[in-house]
Amino acid sequence: MAASRGLTGLWRTCVTLRRPPFCVPAAVRTQSSVSGDLLPRTSLSRPPWADEPSPVGLEEEQQRHAAVVSAVNQRIQNRDFGRLFAVVHFAGRQWKVTNEDLILIENHIDAECGDRIRVEKVLLVGAEDFTLVGRPLLGRELARVEATVIEKTESWPKVHMRFWKRHRYQRKRMIVQPQTVLRINSIDLAPNLS
Amino acid sequence: MVFLTLPLWIRNRGPDRFWKVQDLLKHARHFRGRKNRCYSLAVRAVRRAFVYATKSRKLKKRNMRTLWISRIAAATREHGMKYPALIHNLTKSSVQLNRRVISDLAITEPRTFQSLAKIAKARQQEGFRAALGDGKEPPGVLSRIVMLQ
Numbered sequence: 001m002a003a004s005r006g007l008t009g010l011w012r013t014c015v016t017l018r019r020p021p022f023c024v025p026a027a028v029r030t031q032s033s034v035s036g037d038l039l040p041r042t043s044l045s046r047p048p049w050a051d052e053p054s055p056v057g058l059e060e061e062q063q064r065h066a067a068v069v070s071a072v073n074q075r076i077q078n079r080d081f082g083r084l085f086a087v088v089h090f091a092g093r094q095w096k097v098t099n100e101d102l103i104l105i106e107n108h109i110d111a112e113c114g115d116r117i118r119v120e121k122v123l124l125v126g127a128e129d130f131t132l133v134g135r136p137l138l139g140r141e142l143a144r145v146e147a148t149v150i151e152k153t154e155s156w157p158k159v160h161m162r163f164w165k166r167h168r169y170q171r172k173r174m175i176v177q178p179q180t181v182l183r184i185n186s187i188d189l190a191p192n193l194s
Numbered sequence: 195m196v197f198l199t200l201p202l203w204i205r206n207r208g209p210d211r212f213w214k215v216q217d218l219l220k221h222a223r224h225f226r227g228r229k230n231r232c233y234s235l236a237v238r239a240v241r242r243a244f245v246y247a248t249k250s251r252k253l254k255k256r257n258m259r260t261l262w263i264s265r266i267a268a269a270t271r272e273h274g275m276k277y278p279a280l281i282h283n284l285t286k287s288s289v290q291l292n293r294r295v296i297s298d299l300a301i302t303e304p305r306t307f308q309s310l311a312k313i314a315k316a317r318q319q320e321g322f323r324a325a326l327g328d329g330k331e332p333p334g335v336l337s338r339i340v341m342l343q
Contacts, residue, residue, distance in 0.1 A: 065335075085303070087295050094295045096302075123291055124306070131306045133313065136290035161244035170241065 072130045077191040081127035084187040086145055089121035089137075097145065101184040108178040111149050117182070119145040125189060132189075144188040151181040262293040269300035273311040275318075283314035286321070287336050 039045055075081060085098045091105045111117055122143040125132045132138060157174040164170075197203040215233055221243070222229055222236040229239040267277035284291070289310070291299075300307040313336065320337040 087291060087299075094292050096295055096298050123289075123295075126303060126306045129305075131303075131309050133289060133309065135288045158247075159244045160248050161241065162248070163241055163245045172244070 072132075073191070075127075075130060076189050081129070081189070083127075084189065085126050086122055086143065086187045087124040088119050088145055089123055090119050094123065097184045097187070099184060099186060102150070103147075103182045103184065105180045105182065106155065106177050107180070108152070109149065109180045113149050113152060115149050116185070117147045117149060119147055119184075125187065142190050144186075144190070146185045146188075147182045148185055149180060150183050151179075153179050153181075155179050259293060262297040265297040266293060266300060269297075269307055270311055273308060273315075275311055275315060279318055280311060280314045283317040283321070284310065287313055287317045289313065 037045075083098055085096060088095050088097050090103075091107060091109070095103055097103070120140060122138045122145055123134050123136060125138060125143045132142070155177045157176050160173040160175050162169070162171045218240055219230070219233065219236055221240045224230070225236070225239055227235075229235045263277065266280065270277050270280045291310075296307070296310065299310070317336040324337065
């Protein structure tokens with residue numbers, strides 16, 4: 001699970017390698033008879049964005065990671081975040097959800113109206129200052145998303161029509177699909193982040 | 195044909211032609227020209243409309259996906275990466291967000307999208323190090339193999 005800090009400026013948590021210019025084939029190893037640049041430097045030999053490698057060693061990078069993780073941990077423990085949003089996998093689709101959201105699901109769910117449901121597959125949880133990205137899912141003890149089934153209806157009758165010209169073939173069929181409306185009641189984070 | 199009385203000689207058609215015609219014309223009321231009033235023209239126009247609606251339900255899914263992809267590509271280029279690199283490295287880091295959600299995050303949650311771009315960039319650098327180096331560097335944080343359920 002990767003925790004990354006969304007605040008702009010200060011720290012870059014990824015280390016960029018001082019890599020040779022464009023299109024170094026993988027078969028070329030570091031020992032070769034041509035030293036220095038393998039290709040002539042042209043306008044296309046470097047990417048157009050500024051690519052300065054940050055001279056940060058491994059230990060400092062690990063310290064920065066640990067600092068970020070502890071800062072995020074503290075925030076979670078003090079419950080310092082405002083409104084949380086979560087990306088949730090439900091009914092074969094992924095939804096980006098917050099509190100008091102309504103979701104329309106185009107199929108039938110085995111729960112009665114008014115039942116409280118816990119949505120378990122949480123892929124990402126975010127607040128204003130930090131995001132928790134699951135790989136691929138976040139732990140069950142970490143994030144908790146609760147929803148209520150509000151309404152179970154059917155969709156409006158959609159027309160499915162097939163027609164082949166000059167063949168006297170046409171078929172018309174009405175398709176009505178069951179729908180469920182869920183209201184997301186709460187998204188919660190638990191204060192144990194490793 | 196045997197008709198015993200004059201009233202029976204007169205043809206008696208069905209009683210609800212009016213409502214059947216109105217049932218079809220109601221689907222054509224927003225069309226342009228005589229197709230919204232005249233039954234024969236409306237039949238053809240409504241049939242075409244229904245067939246187009248059925249076919250475009252499949253096209254809509256394709257179009258939405260290309261829209262999401264172009265939005266994600268534009269957003270990743272703001273962060274100094276390209277779309278194929280982002281998607282490939284996110285899947286290699288076993289982040290299984292789909293394109294719809296990533297494009298929504300790029301629009302409404304720019305910091306979260308930046309963090310995803312950083313994850314992909316770090317994984318890309320680890321991949322480059324593994325490919326170009328001699329394999330003696332320790333494997334990075336993001337490229338360890340995670341067993342997916």
